[in-house]
Amino acid sequence: MSEHGTQTGYGTRYAQSMIPVFGTPQRVLVRGKGVHVWDERGTRYLDLLGGIAVNTLGHGHPSITSALSKQAENLAHVSNFFATPPQIELAETLLRLAQAPEGSGVFFANSGTEANEAAFKIARRHGGPRRPRILALADSFHGRTMGALALTSKVAYRAPFEPLPGGVEFLPANDEDALAAALAPGDVAAVFAEPIQGEAGVRPLQPAYLQALRRLTREHGTLLILDEVQSGIARTGHWFAHQATQGVTPDVMTLAKGLGGGFPIGALIAFGPETRGLLTAGQHGTTFGGNPLAAAVALAVLGTIAEDALLEHVRTVGDAFAQAVTALGDDRITEVRGAGLLRGIGLSEPIAAQLAAVALEAGFIVNAPNPTTLRIAPPLIITAEELASFTAALPGLLDTTTASVTEGA
The missing domain is CATH 3.90.1150.10 (Aspartate Aminotransferase, domain 1)
Structure with a gap:
């Protein structure tokens, strides 16, 4: 020290x-x-x-301390056997800010890596045995748990814990030709990408490449999963970084970090009813995810961003x-x-x-x-x-x- x-x-x-x-x-x-x-x-x-x-x-910040103390006096935790008003209101707010279509849904976790674990499961459910491949980008960082680590390209992070969950391949960022070639066989379940690669040195994906990601994944029936754990929640001057690029709406988006303003929370947004339906009852869960304390604080953060x-x-x-x-x-x-x-x-x-x-x-x-x-x-x-x-x-x-x-x- x-x-x-x-x-x-x-x-x-x-x-x-x-x-x-x-x-x-x-x-x-x-x-x-x-x-x-x-x-x-x-x-x-x-x-x-x-x-x-x-x-x-x-x-x-007074909006956070007030929301936290007020909610703690009422309900702090009830488990996901029950719902709470802050949880529901936060989900509705995120869907609105994400401009998600009708039939979309939210899953709450406690961190970015947990949100990406849920996204990994959605990718597997979408792919099944006929689409075993998942693509991520070189210099990516998606978390430290085993599934998220499998999506993270840095060898020093990965090597001590191999074998990791398989089927993940890494492509150079901003290379449309490499992306098109990798998707061509039609057996890719999902592509994971950060609109701005934070751990790589704050390197944005080029707008044309983001648009190509959306166009090509849609053409091949592949999910586009955007990791906005670091770049989301107004960090770039947009609610989510991908909203700065015209025509880019993901199939799945993961969030955490700034959402709770310091209180641990993660979230996954599944865009549209087909993607929302890929995880069904009993296929995923978390004890603390979406607890009323975290949800109340996150609502205060989002409300203050808008009001101010x-x-x-x-x-x-x-x-x-x-x-x-x-x-x-x-x-x-x-x-x-x-x-x-x-x-x-x-x-x-x-x-x-x-x-x-x-x-x-x-x-x-x-x-x-x-x-x-x-x-x-x-x-x-x-x-x-x-x-x-x-x-x-x-x-x-x-x-x-x-x-x-x-x-x-």
């Missing part, structure tokens, strides 16, 4: 009590408000990562941020990718991890999904001025990073 946690004793306690799957924590955080968090020593940080695109409304006009805000401040970073004219920055408030700053050298560490010391929480990308996914309530403070600091952070890397070489 960092010296912060070690000096307060948290480092030893963490190491003794936790399975070390997350490595060494960078800080022990004890409080948050708005777009800032504080560690146990009182140091304040501008949260530009939002719990990896989770804290939609920042920290301690955050879709427009995200587009405006996100575009301004990308333009400001580009305008720095720093040769060490190659591009700014993504949309809205999901952005990847491309770097000319593999220094992203070191840059993220330097930024943390300077009071900015960012993330390095790969060696040449710095990712930001802040709360959607962040202001242009707060983002500008990071933009102004970035050249100096790069100077410090390149100097330390040169000294260590």
Whole structure:
């Protein structure tokens, strides 16, 4: 652990009590408000990562705390032997925002990987023995459970747990010819894709490729399953990232992260009655999925996004941020990718991890999904001025990073 946690004793306690799957924590955080968090020593940080695109409304937002406390006083959990008004209302709201056709349906889970597990089952039900193949994209990330891991391309994640569920093949992203060739035999059950590949370095699929995905999968009777776990819930300035591309409506969409604004929830939307009917009673389930606490919080998140006009805000401040970073004219920055408030700053050298560490010391929480990308996914309530403070600091952070890397070489 960092010296912060070690000096307060948290480092030893963490190491003794936790399975070390997350490595060494960078800080022990004890409080948050708005777009800032504080560690146990009182140091304040501008949260530009939002719990990896989770804290939609920042920290301690009154709409979330009110919804949570009010619902907890009433019903917290009843199991899925029963329904609750928040669960039903949330399903109806998601169907409306997704512009899903009549006969569509929602399944609630507790995380993105669980939503993708449900999608994997739907793909298998659709495919049956005559369609055993499932396609995913190179550099994809769909989760850590066994089915979701089978859809995730990174060998380092997959290799320790093989054999994984079979039948999954990986295609290069944005390659229409490879997609057409893979679908041509007519034996593909589903194609899984992220409209913006977050763990790959915030790399959007090209609009023409998304349209080709929709057209070709429909032609071949293949399901198009879009993983919007990271890119959904207004993160890009649209309710769901694929809505920015004309003519693209998935057969299945998976959600999580920002939906609960920090409270664990996942969701799957099946578009249309045929897809909805692929999972029937007893074929899937979850104890906690759609519990009234999670549903009430998610409704508060969606309601606040709409009431506070955050879709427009995200587009405006996100575009301004990308333009400001580009305008720095720093040769060490190659591009700014993504949309809205999901952005990847491309770097000319593999220094992203070191840059993220330097930024943390300077009071900015960012993330390095790969060696040449710095990712930001802040709360959607962040202001242009707060983002500008990071933009102004970035050249100096790069100077410090390149100097330390040169000294260590």
